[in-house]
Amino acid sequence: MKEIEKVLESFHSEIEKVTSLDELNALRVKYLGKKGIVTSLMKNLKNLPNEEKPIFGQRVNKLKNTIEELLSRKREEVNLKERKLRYEKERLDVTLPGARKTIGHRHLISKVLQEIEDVFLTLGYEIVEGPEVETEYYNFDALNTPEWHPARDSHDTFYISTEDKTLLRSHTSPVQVRTMKKTKPPIKIIAPGKVYRKDYDVTHLPMFHQVEGLVVGKDISVVHLKGTLDYFAKNIFGPERKTRLVPSFFPFTEPSFEVYVSCGICGGKGCKSCGFTGWLEIMGAGMVDPNVFEEVGYDPEEWTGFAFGMGVERIAMLKYNVDDIRLFPRNDIRFLEQF
Secondary structure, eight states, X not given: OHHHHHHHHHXXXXXXXXXXXXXXXXXXXXXXXXXXXXXXXXXXXXXXXXXXXXXXXXXXXXXXXXXXXXXXXXXXXXXXXXXXXXXXXXXXXXXXXXXXXXXXXXXXXXXXXXXXXXXHHHTTOEEOOOOSEEEHHHHTGGGTOOTTOGGGSTTTSOEEETTTTEXXXXXXXXXXXXXXXXXXXXXXXXXXXXXXXXXXXXTBOSEEEEEEEXXXXXXXXXXXXXXXXXXXXXXXXXXXXXXXXEEEEETTEEEEXXXXXXXXTTTTSOOTTTTTSSEEEEEEEEEEXXXXXXXXXXXXXXXXXXXXXXXXXXXXXXXXXOSOGGGSTTOOHHHHTTO
16 A cells, blocks of 8 residues: 555656656556556555455556546646647737838839930930940941040950950940931931940949930031930929030030039039039030041931930939949949938
């Protein structure tokens, strides 16, 4: 009888330490299995006197029933704890804010390029595109750029093959030449696209976007050029902005001009942003050189025209007061989401 009490005390002590179903199952096998402690007690029944066998048998059965009941209770307790732990891991706090997905938008350069195209489309211009890998002929020769011109040096232009005279175009002007060679005037086009030059600093990129324009017709003059660019500047920068043409030089136009727009920060009075001049350069332009017309088979005595070219990144910098052109291709969300 004392042995039965010791077994029960030992079971109570061990079941309190159980924390998992695996431990509980091991404890059940230890006490109630075929070779368990309670089973071993029942085997001692044959060694007892006949008058003690019923009492001993009752006590052992009672011990077995008690252990089974305690095991059942413990199983429910452990199951409940494990369910709580599992539910806690899977629990969703519905009071927490949900995961938000940001909505994307067009890149600033794509946005400005679209605005530029829209301005000229309203004026009846046609959008024309051309190859980014060009020949020296279309990139330089046909545009009246002599072989000694510094733009043709290898340290300024990305040459793919000097033998085949192929290169990455340094402007979209070759599109104008290709268009004139296969189209009879009048012509009214813009040529947007990527261009490549060996520059990299706060105002230059090795790859950037340009929009060049060409108008060919009869009796086209600088007045038409000035009026077009003035209309463009007012639509892009604001109706209060003014433009001016400053004489310059480009091989494919004569006369040539640098085009300026009045500073939007100081209103043309002069500030740090415009170098205290009141003006900001936005593009180059000019009347098409007669040599270019002769190269494409146009009679310069019959046809006249003007051309202009602008960097899209340059327009974006001036419009949104960005002081470093290298911010555009870096894809920094903190910068891009401002626009």
